[in-house]
Amino acid sequence: MGCPHLCSFCNQNIISGSSLAPTIPQVKTILDESLNTLGERARNAQIAFFGGSFTAIPRDYMIELLSAAQPYIGDDGFGGIRISTRPDCIDEEILTLLKNSNVTAIEIGIQSMDDDVLLLNDRGHTGSDVVNAAHLISSFGLELGAQMMIGLYADNEHTIRHTASEIVRLGFDTVRIYPVAVLKGTKLAMLYNNGQFIPPTIEAAVDICADLIVYFTNKNIDIIRVGLHASDVVEKDFIAGIYHPAFRELCESKIYYRIIDSEINSKAGNYTVQANSREISKVIGQNKSNVRNFSAQGINLKIKSNDSLGKYQVVILKEV
Numbered sequence: 001m002g003c004p005h006l007c008s009f010c011n012q013n014i015i016s017g018s019s020l021a022p023t024i025p026q027v028k029t030i031l032d033e034s035l036n037t038l039g040e041r042a043r044n045a046q047i048a049f050f051g052g053s054f055t056a057i058p059r060d061y062m063i064e065l066l067s068a069a070q071p072y073i074g075d076d077g078f079g080g081i082r083i084s085t086r087p088d089c090i091d092e093e094i095l096t097l098l099k100n101s102n103v104t105a106i107e108i109g110i111q112s113m114d115d116d117v118l119l120l121n122d123r124g125h126t127g128s129d130v131v132n133a134a135h136l137i138s139s140f141g142l143e144l145g146a147q148m149m150i151g152l153y154a155d156n157e158h159t160i161r162h163t164a165s166e167i168v169r170l171g172f173d174t175v176r177i178y179p180v181a182v183l184k185g186t187k188l189a190m191l192y193n194n195g196q197f198i199p200p201t202i203e204a205a206v207d208i209c210a211d212l213i214v215y216f217t218n219k220n221i222d223i224i225r226v227g228l229h230a231s232d233v234v235e236k237d238f239i240a241g242i243y244h245p246a247f248r249e250l251c252e253s254k255i256y257y258r259i260i261d262s263e264i265n266s267k268a269g270n271y272t273v274q275a276n277s278r279e280i281s282k283v284i285g286q287n288k289s290n291v292r293n294f295s296a297q298g299i300n301l302k303i304k305s306n307d308s309l310g311k312y313q314v315v316i317l318k319e320v
């Protein structure tokens with residue numbers, strides 16, 4: 001709702017899982033139910049208006065939604081509101097309104113910082129719109145979030161890495177990384193069916209997203225999401241590209257594979273790998289993929305938990 005463009009990859013009714021904008025009573029019902037479920041934990045949670053471009057929907061409706069949320073914010077309620085929107089739908093006037101309505105975080109759909117990629121995917125904005133929006137949002141003291149895509153039409157490794165470095169340079173606090181999914185009824189679907197667009201393979205997407213996770217983690221950017229949310233509707237309309245319900249875990253397993261591989265350095269033998277118990281499943285890999293891949297090289301791994309270790313830290317001991 002409210003989108004001035006139709007981006008090449010987007011069928012927003014499919015992505016949001018609903019073709020209906022919520023009514024105010026529906027919003028209140030959702031918030032009542034969520035508050036009941038979360039109790040005191042709600043203080044550390046936010047109300048999110050996502051899907052579509054929140055600041056571009058009809059102003060009266062936007063204000064009604066924000067007003068409906070107000071009684072649910074505060075000591076006995078939620079910690080604030082987060083919204084998602086487009087970079088060219090942000091200005092000082094709207095930011096003043098949002099800040100006065102307890103909005104604490106704004107995520108902008110960047111997708112790419114390459115103007116050719118943006119143009120060819122019908123985004124209707126440029127990289128300089130992102131730069132302006134990021135500066136404005138930061139100047140209002142709001143948490144700044146980026147949503148980027150991997151593997152759009154005309155995208156490549158260079159444009160993806162450029163987008164990531166711009167996200168760091170512009171001081172984003174959070175990022176969501178979405179590998180491209182080709183959905184029925186979109187421009188990408190048409191290009192794909194004509195043979196003009198080939199989305200990345202899941203292996204290539206995992207490789208580049210593993211790099212991005214390490215990069216953003218080292219730059220202290222909170223990675224909120226990697227991969228599309230699981231949804232029956234996306235599954236129904238998915239034609240090609242990347243849609244895996246545990247995509248982030250695949251990427252993190254790849255990171256552990258690389259860490260272990262660089263320490264063992266292809267020397268066959270029996271090893272014990274220690275990692276934090278919360279990370280063990282990623283160290284092992286889905287369907288034991290890491291363990292099996294090493295085993296195929298004559299490297300046998302025993303995985304043990306060691307909770308003194310942090311994320312992406314391992315201790316490797318060779319059995320003699």
Ligand code: SF4
Binds near residue numbers: 006007011
């Ligand atoms: S701006 Fe966002 S919601 Fe609107 S068409 Fe593009 S991707 Fe979809």
